[in-house]
Amino acid sequence: MQLFLKLTVKLLRLNNYFVALLTLLLVFISSLVAFLLEPETFGTLFNAIWWVMTTVATVGYGDYFPKTVPGKVLAMLLYVFGIGLLSLLIGKIFDSIAELQRRRESGKLKYQGQNHIIVINWSKKAQLAIEDLLDSDPAVEIIIIDNSEKHPFDQTRVHFVSGDPTSSDVLEQASIHTARSAIIFADPRIDDSSLIDGKSMLIASSIEQAAPAVHTTVEIVLEKHIRNFRHVQVNDFILSHDAVSRLAVRSALKEGNVDIFMQLLSRKYGEDVFEVEVDPAWTTYGDAFQALLRQGATLIADRTDMTINRRLEAPIPTAARLFVISNDETITKIRSERRL
16 A cells, blocks of 8 residues: 555656656557457457557447457556556646646736737726727737736736736746737825836836837826936826816816717727828828718828818828727728728
């Protein structure tokens, strides 16, 4: 019994790949021996493999069975060792799956994809942003980086990396080099506003150093810190309380117009802002405006310039990026016609 227990402990500690290889060798060698011992019983090597598999899997259909004493001894050995080894392999497979799930939930797995969006610092705002991203793009993959120990938003297309987002190893684990963009939210667990922005700046600086091509958007608590963020090449800034304050003012001055802004802020409701490719047939902004209007979209801007509707006779520059207000159905139709 002591020897059996020691053998069991050693088997349990074996590498998963070694156990799989040992099981395959056992099946193949046993099948070959069975066929050589009783070629008339099995007929082909495949039938011998079939008998060994049904034996070690305890299925035992009875369509093939050994008739000689050596064959029966082999079967007895398979009952003892083969069934145990296969059970050990199956157990290790399930343990590996469970361990993989545990590592995923604890944020220890490296993300292997690309063109994903990284969301840094978990908060209610981060959750709302992720929900909006999932609704906006059915194929988008999202990585959450946070110091928490458990996946904060366990969903199929949302992955989690646990650790300090200023660490190059953590950013590497989130595949920062292949990411489409990164959104840095203000850490709600820090009380001092200056320290919150200081942490965000360190994260932005780490991303810029590791992957300067990644588009970064940062939530800033204090407006006076914006000039400091410009030194680390942050692409876009969002003042933490600015949007809420401005929407409140709009609501107080003009009743009902907050709904318009809410539609543009979320793709869950009504119209949205989309970028459209410039048609070579368009010479002026007026050409683009009229053509898009006939298709059901309203041209509003070239990059950040929203004055183009007051100068429709101006030529469209080569590097123009046109944005329209439209719905999903209309923009899909416009883009498909453009591809044709």
